[in-house]
Amino acid sequence: MTKIFFIGILFVSVNLSGSTKCFLCDHVQYPYACETVTTCGPDEICFIQEVVTQTGNVAFNSGCMPNTRCTNASVTYVGKRSGHSVRDSYDDITACTECCQGDYCNMKGCNAPEIPTDQRGLYCFACDNGNPENCTNVNMCQKGELCFLYTSVGKTYKSQCQTQALCDLLSHGLSKICDPVCCKTDFCNDQCRHA
Template identity: 30%
Template sequence: MAFLLTILVIYATVSQGVASPPSCFSCSTITQARYCDFYTQCDEGEVCFVEKTENQNGHFKYTSGCMHNTTCETFFNNATSNLRSSMHEHSVCRDCCHGDMCNNKGCGDHGPSNTRGPYCFQCDHLSDPSECDHVTICDINEVCGVVEEFFQHERQFSTGCMRRSECQESLIFGREVNRTVKSANLCRRCCEQDLCNHQCTYNPLVFKSCDDHYRAGSVKSGIYTISPDDVNTFDVYCDMEDGDGGWIVLQHRFDGSVLFNRSFSDYENGFGQLDGEFWLGLKKMYILAHSSRKIRFNLQAVNGTWFQLEYGDFSIANASQQYTLHVTNHIKGFEAQTFEWNSGQVFSTYDRDTPDQCGTMRYAGFWYDSCTLLNINGPFDWPGQYTVSVHNVQGNGNYITFQKTMMMLQ
């Protein structure tokens, strides 16, 4: 038993020796210790202190911070010193303590009210939340919060008190159509303990679409990860530069390097590379557009002229219905029937074709109706109506042949 007690004593001594220095309130000449709103990290061998001084007019002030433990222990109260009348300001009390943030009271100050909320870091627009050294006392119904955000196109952190309800609100703000928003939250963490908001435990914001990425400050087209629902997460190519930005690219062709005369399985699962020519895949398209979305086609003719075709109501059915197309609400470009002509049709390819055999005849997969007015998946460099084309119903009835096509969703 004696041996065990010896081991415990040694362990306790070693544990005290390796204890990390405390963090302490740090202020000068304030009227109450509890009013201190800055903190500092002590060095090895230091403890927290609060000191009360009196000036020649009999007014008391408090100073707090870190002090070496031996200095604290050698303090003596000189309130009755014969030097009192000759000094402009002198110490009348010094209390030292060893715990984190323990010096918000002492020398006659009883500290903050027991009904307070937590102490929280409070800083704006820092590159790292741990750099904050300003603190505040929250109300009883508030908690500590830290938010990572885009501010003027840079990732920055802000900390402070938050209402509990704010912690439950959506993390993306400012969904104005004119996109003038300059700040969007990326990460938010709320906690209830004193000074717990020193970091934003990175919980990446779940971007449901390219539009969310765009509104959060991403303005360069490229590959982004989205989570359109609570189950599926995958990469897409986002067009961020097409006027209003934030478009999910479903199909992109520009040099004929990828064969589009493929099986139904290929069209279902997708093919090509997101940074090249590709078809995203009907499975992912259904996840993205099983309810109404906006669809846009950017089409460049072989003479270099760009055309745009857009509809406000696009969706497709699930696999059991062979991804049947629904499209209405023509907004601009050519005439409404250019793509609405196909509405109600299943997706077909050469190996899962409809009775009119358009998948076979057009050498591609698409929602064909009478072999379609719009054929963006047709072969490159083929003469006549089988090429990547649209029937120019606004003009003389001839087909316009395209060298670049992009089909996008928002």
Template identity: 30%
Template sequence: SICRSVLLSVCRSVLHSLKCYSCENTASGCNHTCSSEDICSKDTTKTWFTQTGIEDGLKSWGCIPNEYCFGHVLLQTKLKVGITKRECCQTELCNKGVITVVIPDKKNGLRCWSCDNDNGENCAEPTITIDCVDIGTRCFTLYSNSTGIEQFMRGCASPSYCSIDPEIGTDFTCCGKDLCNASQNVRATIGTVWLAVLSLWLF
């Protein structure tokens, strides 16, 4: 019957829900029950501002859809190096503990054009190059006005960053050769998953 079907559906949802730690910058004294399609996660994000040497960081624990479990990503421009490590799990309160993140400085041999119009510069004609570090083995180019504010960036990215949710925001372009990100014709619409990761350290 319809009533029995609804009851079974509710029971399945309860049986498959997870309880996860859910908070920012402390994993003690807070928990949250995820919906049936979510998993537990924990992540640490660090940003190093290259001009000032200042580091900023954020630790968080929570419940996320499985497709948000992107692992280890890096994004680098001439102004910032940002790195996020995320781990996911599917048992009760499994996301305890802290992930350690160290800002990398070892060059990997790739060079990319870099600019960031947060600094008021014209990114359509890049003039500065940077040496990519660590897992940033791709050059990227981004143009977006999806939030109503025009944004244009170039720099280095990890392959994992370039592959986040390829069905959304696929016009965010990556390439793997020296100075390959000089194209002036990029127009991108940032997808929900991609923007969530970007906002962890750029804004």
């Protein structure tokens, strides 16, 4: 019985650690303007979709889609889409749907370019409480800012963009439920480093 229980835990751990993280938005002007992320299910990958609204505006939707709907690198669908999304719409005309594999790969696609990393700030998680690993809000920081994660009074986790100077200053004066994190790569402020 113990062996079966251990195998079950190992199986669940493997599935969770292999989950893809994708941007999740409806009707944003550009894919990189999305400020929400989600974790896909075990049989899902990221998608980006370009649509033309009833008013004639071009907009982008993103989220997770079942692998079975993404057999080609680039596919086009018309009508209602499935997968995680903020809302479904029958009113939009779908111009393009592309699927991709890898965390946050749907910040570009359908002929919408990604902003080069030397022309933008970092993508950082931006949440005020709860487990930092469950944060689904992201911001594109100003150039030169770092991603920051710390615990405030009352054991609340906060993640945000921060300047190097303030990051250094706040790192020394905060409650240390976990060590404050100042980091310099996209999406790096989702893990608490315990003191």
